[in-house]
Amino acid sequence: MSHAGYIDPNVLIQTEGLKVYFVRGGFLAEKQITKAVDGVSIKINKGEVMALVGESGSGKTTLGRAMIGLQKPTEGKIIYNRDSSPVVITPKTKIIKHIRRELQMVYQDPYSSIDPYMKVYDALSMPLKYSKIKDKEYINKKIEEVLNMVGLPLDLINNYVFQLSGGQRQRLSIARALSLDPKFLVADEPVTMLDASLKGEIVDLLKKINKQTGITILFITHELPIAKIVANRISVMYKGKIVESGRAQTVLKDPLHPYTKVLLEAYPKINPESKDTIKTINVKESKIDTSKIQGCPFYDRCPFATQKCLEKMPDIKSMSSDHEVACWLY
Amino acid sequence: MPILSVKDFSIHFYTPKGVRKAVDKVNLDLNKKEVIGIAGESGSGKSTLAMGIMRLITPPGKIVGGKVLFNNEDILSYDEDKFNKEIRWKKISMIFQGSMNGFTPVFKIGQQIEEVLEVHEYKGNFKERVNELLKMVELDPSVSDKYPHELSGGMRQRAFIAMALALNPEILICDEPTTALDVITQAKIINLLKTLKKELGLSIIFITHDLALLSEISDRLYIMYAGSIMESGYSLDLYKNPKHPYTQLLMDSIADINKDYIKGIPGFMPDLANLPKGCRFSDRCPYAMEICKQKEPELKRIEGDRYVSCWLY
Numbered sequence: 001m002s003h004a005g006y007i008d009p010n011v012l013i014q015t016e017g018l019k020v021y022f023v024r025g026g027f028l029a030e031k032q033i034t035k036a037v038d039g040v041s042i043k044i045n046k047g048e049v050m051a052l053v054g055e056s057g058s059g060k061t062t063l064g065r066a067m068i069g070l071q072k073p074t075e076g077k078i079i080y081n082r083d084s085s086p087v088v089i090t091p092k093t094k095i096i097k098h099i100r101r102e103l104q105m106v107y108q109d110p111y112s113s114i115d116p117y118m119k120v121y122d123a124l125s126m127p128l129k130y131s132k133i134k135d136k137e138y139i140n141k142k143i144e145e146v147l148n149m150v151g152l153p154l155d156l157i158n159n160y161v162f163q164l165s166g167g168q169r170q171r172l173s174i175a176r177a178l179s180l181d182p183k184f185l186v187a188d189e190p191v192t193m194l195d196a197s198l199k200g201e202i203v204d205l206l207k208k209i210n211k212q213t214g215i216t217i218l219f220i221t222h223e224l225p226i227a228k229i230v231a232n233r234i235s236v237m238y239k240g241k242i243v244e245s246g247r248a249q250t251v252l253k254d255p256l257h258p259y260t261k262v263l264l265e266a267y268p269k270i271n272p273e274s275k276d277t278i279k280t281i282n283v284k285e286s287k288i289d290t291s292k293i294q295g296c297p298f299y300d301r302c303p304f305a306t307q308k309c310l311e312k313m314p315d316i317k318s319m320s321s322d323h324e325v326a327c328w329l330y
Numbered sequence: 331m332p333i334l335s336v337k338d339f340s341i342h343f344y345t346p347k348g349v350r351k352a353v354d355k356v357n358l359d360l361n362k363k364e365v366i367g368i369a370g371e372s373g374s375g376k377s378t379l380a381m382g383i384m385r386l387i388t389p390p391g392k393i394v395g396g397k398v399l400f401n402n403e404d405i406l407s408y409d410e411d412k413f414n415k416e417i418r419w420k421k422i423s424m425i426f427q428g429s430m431n432g433f434t435p436v437f438k439i440g441q442q443i444e445e446v447l448e449v450h451e452y453k454g455n456f457k458e459r460v461n462e463l464l465k466m467v468e469l470d471p472s473v474s475d476k477y478p479h480e481l482s483g484g485m486r487q488r489a490f491i492a493m494a495l496a497l498n499p500e501i502l503i504c505d506e507p508t509t510a511l512d513v514i515t516q517a518k519i520i521n522l523l524k525t526l527k528k529e530l531g532l533s534i535i536f537i538t539h540d541l542a543l544l545s546e547i548s549d550r551l552y553i554m555y556a557g558s559i560m561e562s563g564y565s566l567d568l569y570k571n572p573k574h575p576y577t578q579l580l581m582d583s584i585a586d587i588n589k590d591y592i593k594g595i596p597g598f599m600p601d602l603a604n605l606p607k608g609c610r611f612s613d614r615c616p617y618a619m620e621i622c623k624q625k626e627p628e629l630k631r632i633e634g635d636r637y638v639s640c641w642l643y
Contacts, residue, residue, distance in 0.1 A: 228590070
């Protein structure tokens with residue numbers, strides 16, 4: 001564990017120049033490097049919901065996993081501001097078991113993230129047992145508490161997981177993550193697999209839990225409209241890099257990065273007066289291989305691209321009190 | 331006269347747990363050069379309906395009743411051979427949700443489109459037709475010499491649309507064609523479908539759970555729930571003033587970039603093998619009355635082109 005240096009007391013978790021590379025081949029085959037996360041520095045404040053938005057393959061999940069220590073970083077560090085004694089995770093960090101409890105995750109697919117042949121009680125008590133909590137009374141009290149929190153009836157505890165519906169399973173998955181009183185929760189596309197009629201319930205539930213317990217949430221999603229509803233702040237990720245971040249309202253009302261702008265334009269909007277709400281999208285399909293580029297990963301699709309964009313990745317610049325963008329236009 | 335008219339169409343699945351009525355006496359009309367949207371949650375039977383029109387239902391599923399009229403002729407009564415020769419792909423073709431993964435990885439795109447032409451006995455130059463088709467979907471002709479894995483998801487979906495259009499069909503059924511694509515690609519595919527509709531005079535049945543997306547492309551809408559049509563009408567009207575409680579709740583559950591909230595619909599869809607006696611939405615409906623639990627309402631016209639199946643009207 002290295003020294004953390006100065007850290008803003010309002011920040012719960014932050015990354016500095018975080019890189020996660022996946023290397024394939026290299027002995028006989030050609031070495032292929034996938035830069036899933038490529039120099040990301042973000043800060044998540046205590047008690048807020050930050051949405052991480054990006055298309056599939058942009059590295060959102062890898063970033064989320066790295067932030068809670070499930071994925072070893074290649075370079076850079078993660079600073080977790082634990083009760084005013086920061087914990088630093090670097091590529092050399094080996095033991096993070098002591099903070100594991102405080103950093104939890106909810107997965108995308110409620111059908112495969114919980115063993116269907118487990119009873120609800122076992123699914124919920126397992127994480128507590130693994131954390132060496134043996135007090136039976138405490139376990140029972142905790143299970144009751146988290147079930148209440150996620151709005152599942154208590155008499156479900158003797159049911160098997162396969163007897164639950166998709167929405168109930170996702171609630172259970174949230175309950176399980178909460179049972180260890182985490183400070184930070186990574187919710188990885190928690191509503192993507194659910195039906196339209198259930199999405200609202202789960203989104204509301206996460207918002208309610210955030211308000212009630214003050215837990216900090218990183219909400220990973222590819223749906224901007226969901227991000228708008230759930231988050232205080234939004235970070236937009238594109239090919240392993242954060243291209244824009246800031247207050248949710250500001251980013252959506254006044255997007256700065258060309259990618260964010262295109263993304264917003266591409267969303268169909270319900271407008272009872274007109275059918276044509278999608279404007280002509282003037283970006284090309286991406287052809288570049290991110291592992292080989294020096295500059296901005298969006299340059300080959302960007303309508304404003306210049307030679308500079310090809311040569312150098314722009315630093316993330318602060319545009320107003322809480323709005324940052326990484327683009328040479330600004 | 332509508333180009334395609336589906337009358338009292340029913341498809342049942344004979345499972346060990348009972349007969350599941352996936353499509354239960356559905357009526358719908360598709361006019362020439364029109365786009366109709368079919369919306370509903372998963373499990374509402376929208377895809378089964380489309381597969382039924384194409385006659386692609388396999389056991390334990392079975393088409394048990396109704397008519398499918400194409401230009402006033404019942405194509406459901408055709409035998410399989412005649413249907414294959416005259417209707418499938420020639421008059422009505424279809425693109426699927428995962429159709430960009432529907433290409434064989436070991437053959438070039440051009441070869442695969444040519445195969446469709448060959449099977450359906452296309453008269454004319456195959457190579458020219460392939461180039462023409464690729465141009466239609468705004469792909470470079472060089473794509474025909476590429477293998478599927480060399481193309482991105484969006485390009486493969488375009489190539490599949492080209493293949494669906496190979497024999498100049500009059501009707502194109504799109505079953506969640508953009509669900510697996512990212513938003514930017516989705517926007518481009520939607521714009522392409524709009525152009526194709528104009529240029530080729532296609533009639534389109536567009537199936538999706540994404541009402542926001544349907545508002546973009548459809549002229550008329552059908553809202554489907556548990557195998558049955560709950561409401562239909564002109565889409566702009568329907569978005570402005572949804573009548574059926576299910577439609578209202580469904581509209582509220584859609585995340586739209588201009589909205590600040592989404593709401594869920596409490597409860598679950600009923601078991602299709604064991605439908606409630608009355609209205610199939612009654613146990614989730616906030617306005618359910620005594621009659622709703624007793625008797626199933628019929629789809630009736632309440633104004634203009636608006637049909638609602640609900641005891642409130």
